[in-house]
Amino acid sequence: MLMRAYRWLLPHPLLTIVLALVWVILQNGISAGMVVFGILLGIIIPWMTSIWWPDTPKGFRMGRMVTYTFLVMWDIVVANIQVAWIVLTVPNAKLKPAWIVVPLELKQPEAITVLAGTITLTPGTVSSDLSDEGHSLLVHVLHTDDPDAVRDDIKTRYERRLLEIFS
Amino acid sequence: MTLAVAFTYAAGASLLIGSFFILVGVIGLLKFNDPMTRLHAPTKVGTIGVGMLLLASIFASVAEGSGTMHELLIMAFLFVTAPVSANFIAKVNIHLRNCDIPPAPPQDDTWSTLADQRLGIDNATPGAKVSES
Numbered sequence: 001m002l003m004r005a006y007r008w009l010l011p012h013p014l015l016t017i018v019l020a021l022v023w024v025i026l027q028n029g030i031s032a033g034m035v036v037f038g039i040l041l042g043i044i045i046p047w048m049t050s051i052w053w054p055d056t057p058k059g060f061r062m063g064r065m066v067t068y069t070f071l072v073m074w075d076i077v078v079a080n081i082q083v084a085w086i087v088l089t090v091p092n093a094k095l096k097p098a099w100i101v102v103p104l105e106l107k108q109p110e111a112i113t114v115l116a117g118t119i120t121l122t123p124g125t126v127s128s129d130l131s132d133e134g135h136s137l138l139v140h141v142l143h144t145d146d147p148d149a150v151r152d153d154i155k156t157r158y159e160r161r162l163l164e165i166f167s
Numbered sequence: 168m169t170l171a172v173a174f175t176y177a178a179g180a181s182l183l184i185g186s187f188f189i190l191v192g193v194i195g196l197l198k199f200n201d202p203m204t205r206l207h208a209p210t211k212v213g214t215i216g217v218g219m220l221l222l223a224s225i226f227a228s229v230a231e232g233s234g235t236m237h238e239l240l241i242m243a244f245l246f247v248t249a250p251v252s253a254n255f256i257a258k259v260n261i262h263l264r265n266c267d268i269p270p271a272p273p274q275d276d277t278w279s280t281l282a283d284q285r286l287g288i289d290n291a292t293p294g295a296k297v298s299e300s
Contacts, residue, residue: 084188
């Protein structure tokens, strides 16, 4: 009974924390009133929007998500330099863009969204589409000699970690 | 005082690096001749280009002695929203057949953007779209 009341009031506890935190950071200076107001917003907004996000992701490991975020940020920096080099040196005629199909082991929509976002944020790859039943992801690569290697890289580097985070 | 000077120099360096990557992104946008490859240029501007400018803003505000956390928020919002718009542009390209037709997925029938193909709706010719909607 208590559990159901909790689920009804806080459909997404993580979203509540994030919203409260964002509100406090927006204020640029901490005060008790603003913290209370942030927590109120964090409760009201997920409650009002829970119709559009009915399923709460069950397992979510915050610690691994933090390490994953730092890994992605490092990859963004490295990929940026690589893509900048491609833009400045490779002429259009020699550019080898390719479509890559990544078969997905991830099932949860939230996890697939994070994977697609990661792929787009690392320069050189853009996630373009999902197959109609959500079993594979279509990725466009700017310049590659070996599309299979890029696909395996995405699977081992990002998807394996996301499987651990959302488990 | 010397610490403030160091932060000012750090802000300047970040500004230069960020501007360089934004310049490269713009060059890429102008240089590439295919809608899908052109899409790769703005992702670079959106991540490290704006990221370095925001870092410069953090350094500058620390040098002035008034640190804020707003830059981190801007970065977070940017990282959440940028892939969505890139995904939409890619979908429009596939939808209008502006690019090579992607290979079929191994398990499912087709890509969700191409699902209209099965229904016999032709999006490639402009006139056909009117009767569809």
